[in-house]
Amino acid sequence: MEKKLYTIIIYTENIAGMLNQVTAEFTRRMMNIDTITASSSSVEGVHRYTISLWGEEDSVHKVTKRIAKKVDVLKADYYVDNEIFFQEVALYKLSTPRLLENNEISRIIRHNNARVIEVNANYTVVEMTGQTDTVVNLYNEFVAQDCILQFVKSGRVAVPRASQASLGDLLFDEDYKRKSVKNR
Incomplete structure (x- = not known):
């Protein structure tokens, strides 16, 4: 099978230890997380994790299904790049x-x-938002100019391309729950 970026x-509910529970599922399956972004969502008390990783669809499906079965997980789905809008933020500290x-x-x-x-007199901080290749290409251009002092980038932030209701409606809609990854 072919490895792709997912x-x-x-x-999840906003409770201590959820991130550890989620990442433990990847560790059990020897799957390496490429990026992870965690934040609050548009619904109070609900947190969102956006995880990117390289893998085979069967493995990604299984780990997503296991995560979705956890009591405090409200929803879990996986996507390939053409199914989502995604960006990363990068900061470049230049001389x-x-x-x-x-x-x-x-x-x-x-x-x-x-x-x-x-x-300031010693450094300039530059910010860029874009897809991974664009962010890394800019870093490489700065390296070629011998001006980079530090570089950091975020993990992905992403939203599905599919038209759908608000997050609150999706989380509590019984028809949607039957269609989610839990029942794939």
Whole structure:
């Protein structure tokens, strides 16, 4: 079977230890998480985990189904890239002296629609939002200009492309629950 990049979106009750319970399912199956983003959702008391990983569909389906069966998990589904809108945020800390002596660095920032969010005598912080390849390509351009001091990027944030009701409606709609990954 072919390994693909999958994104798993999980909604849980906001209780201590849920992230550990979720990630333990991947550890049991020797599956390596590529990125994980955790945050509150649009529904009070509900947290959302967006996890990306490389795997075979059968394995991803099984781990998602196991996660969905947990008592405090409200919903869990997996997607391939063409089924979701996704972005990452990256911060690049650049050398201000190098930036001032090399106009190409400013051109790279503008060309990539990145945004300068802090400038001082020692460093400049640039922010960019985009898909993984775009974020990493900008990093590589800064490395080539020998101006990068630090680099950090978030995990994915994603929403499904499919038209659907609000999160609150989905979580409590019995028809939707019958169609979720729990019953695939």
